[in-house]
Amino acid sequence: MPNREDGTYVNEKDDQGLRFCSLHAIWYRTEFGCQACFEDSRKTSTESVKVNVQIFKCPNCGKTSLVKNPDGITYECLNLDDRAVFKIKEDGTYFQIGKLIR
Numbered sequence: 250m251p252n253r254e255d256g257t258y259v260n261e262k263d264d265q266g267l268r269f270c271s272l273h274a275i276w277y278r279t280e281f282g283c284q285a286c287f288e289d290s291r292k293t294s295t296e297s298v299k300v301n302v303q304i305f306k307c308p309n310c311g312k313t314s315l316v317k318n319p320d321g322i323t324y325e326c327l328n329l330d331d332r333a334v335f336k337i338k339e340d341g342t343y344f345q346i347g348k349l350i351r
């Protein structure tokens with residue numbers, strides 16, 4: 250048992266500013282905020298980004314991890330084991346122009 254006076258302990262707990270998140274039914278410290286709420290907002294923002302980014306199937310590794318680069322010319326595989334970079338031919342087929350180094 251910690252050698253504390255009961256009154257001091259209660260006051261400390263109040264000063265810590267614990268808040269209850271009714272959404273997640275958990276207590277959190279105000280200085281950190283509700284981590285579950287934070288996770289939720291993070292997920293929502295990454296999902297909304299994904300909507301704007303088209304992901305294609307990579308002809309090199311076969312995974313759906315190919316994205317068009319902002320230059321509008323090259324495509325890049327997000328698979329960390331691959332990282333191949335492609336250009337697209339006029340007939341719509343990809344040809345690999347290199348690999349990114351991690």
Ligand SMILES: [Zn+2]
Binds near residue numbers: 270271273283284285
């Ligand atoms: Zn929450």
Ligand SMILES: [Zn+2]
Binds near residue numbers: 307308309311327
């Ligand atoms: Zn790939």
